[in-house]
Amino acid sequence: MVKITDVARHAGVSPSTVSYALSGKRPISEETRQRVEASIRELGYRPHAGARALASSRSNVLALVVPLRTGIHVPVVMQFAVSVVTTARRHDHDVLLLTQEEGEEGLRRVADTALVDALILMDVQLDDPRLPLLRSLDRPSVMIGFPAEADGLTCIDLDFKAAGELCVEHLAQLGHRVVALVGSPPEVYVRQTAFAQRVVQGFTAATDRNGLASTVHPCEAAPAAARRVAEQLLREQPALTGVVVHNEAVLEPLIDAFEQLGLRVPGDLSVTAICPDELAESLRVPVTSIALPSAEVGERAVELLMRKLAGDDVPEATLLPPRLTRRASTAPRDTP
């Protein structure tokens, strides 16, 4: 193994000069740097990661904790992970993969052994048990999603309120005047994360602002429930022409139910959803939708961490603007 002293000898300088030439932490004459770099190339020198970590107390590794829970959309997780790795590499960092399964002990382990410099957590719950731990660790972290109480921590996620609003604005612009929101199962509004409520807030704010008639319906994650909600909707709002769905599990059954009830999508009814693109695209009628921008979330999460590692202050909350993709399920209202 070729080490820094070999390079130093070969270039006719001291080891510290090689180190400074590499890190740029002290001025080095252009000529010396050239010589050092040539020696490095010629000898094929690679600094030993462990030695570097020991001496500098920086491992240049980030921990990424991925969820295992069922009900998490796998491609989204994967896309996110890839974007974290790619962005981390741009900042000369590597990524250590941890599973949720290891729990708090795993986080403490990689942090306390100085295996990693910082942590990224996915799938954060409202009352996530890891919050106190994160606060007590001596390394920075970023969470994907918003817990109930995030004081002193850094969070990032899609701006779900804006997403709710954007869906409504889209329908309003198409001329729809009577709309409904089909939301998550009731229990989601309690447990898990705050995002469900925020969609409702956005939805309501936008319908008010646009003077639309509207209702909100939580819906169980079962086809039968979808059918029931569809019937109820048509009974209560016979003039309904626009629906926003924030519930991946019932999107397809709901559309089926509407069509069985004699409404064509988008002819009689426009549907927009907040769900992964994959789902929206795969349906018989591709659905106009807003997706969680996983690649962007990953990238931004890493960048937040880098700033924290550099000692900069970062905002506690980062909300990513929603982007709506128009597909076949929305159309201008057939003005009579």
Place this chain on the structure above:
Amino acid sequence: MVKITDVARHAGVSPSTVSYALSGKRPISEETRQRVEASIRELGYRPHAGARALASSRSNVLALVVPLRTGIHVPVVMQFAVSVVTTARRHDHDVLLLTQEEGEEGLRRVADTALVDALILMDVQLDDPRLPLLRSLDRPSVMIGFPAEADGLTCIDLDFKAAGELCVEHLAQLGHRVVALVGSPPEVYVRQTAFAQRVVQGFTAATDRNGLASTVHPCEAAPAAARRVAEQLLREQPALTGVVVHNEAVLEPLIDAFEQLGLRVPGDLSVTAICPDELAESLRVPVTSIALPSAEVGERAVELLMRKLAGDDVPEATLLPPRLTRRASTAPRDTP
């Protein structure tokens, strides 16, 4: 930060004794060990990963290289990654996530900087450009899949030949006498990996052994091609009652085509496939299938690496036995 000297002082022993108590590399009296362990708990000691890596030239980290190519089934990759992490943890190792994108340079980097002790590569191609590199690295590796020439390297994968045989045996046991294999697109038999050919070998061996009439049809990954193959099949083998499909993309269209041609599955035609369980389960008629056992592959890959790290010899090739899951698409032949 509490370090090994703190523990040593607290326990009234020397640092080396603490180290040996932890690693077990030298005998330590039961009593001393107890005392050391108590001190460790009391002080909350965690060995510094970098220091450990530097002194022992073992980082206890494995690299996992995941593919990004489209056409790779994401849930399978994810399942595999999770199983690698879980198994690695059981052996006191962590997992560094790399993307294929970083290429050979990435592999060389993590190996040469001693960031990782060993590597696992997914999605290995027949003529994979990384093969020479792997041979030249001073750390062990395991590949998922078989390249054309794997001398001196370690590979693991599903036993595709046995999978082909198992599908046929299943059909034969159900009384089917005339069967066909619908395989991958023609180009797959050339490029990529050897697994496509091996399925054919297994299929043929088993039909011969059982005295079945059979044909083999490569098939493009397009619904229209599926339709064409279905028609051709019925024309050439009017008595056909069993089909093995090794082509994820056309499984669904193929079944649709058969049904449109008047054959009911499984009433008139039994279908078995080699494909991810997710796909097999999601079809209108859930398909009897053999899946790539990703969790098992991941586990076994890590265990192979551990043995190599321990200096043991391991077989160059490991073939995992296929497991067939019966679903609704196969039934006994309607003996007239």
Place this chain on the structure above:
DNA sequence: TTCCCCCGTCGAAGCGCTTCGACGTCACGC
């Protein structure tokens, strides 16, 4: 009893790097 060896422990020497203080040199301002 003597010799030998094994058990349990210690001390010291690194592992390969970063970083701090120091030092010589040169350019500049007064």
Place this chain on the structure above:
DNA sequence: GCGTGACGTCGAAGCGCTTCGACGGGGGAA
């Protein structure tokens, strides 16, 4: 002409751990 920095470089001191050789003491064999 001299003080003053800034620049460029060096040497040495660790970073926290593992590991090797050594050593004292006790037990078994001869």
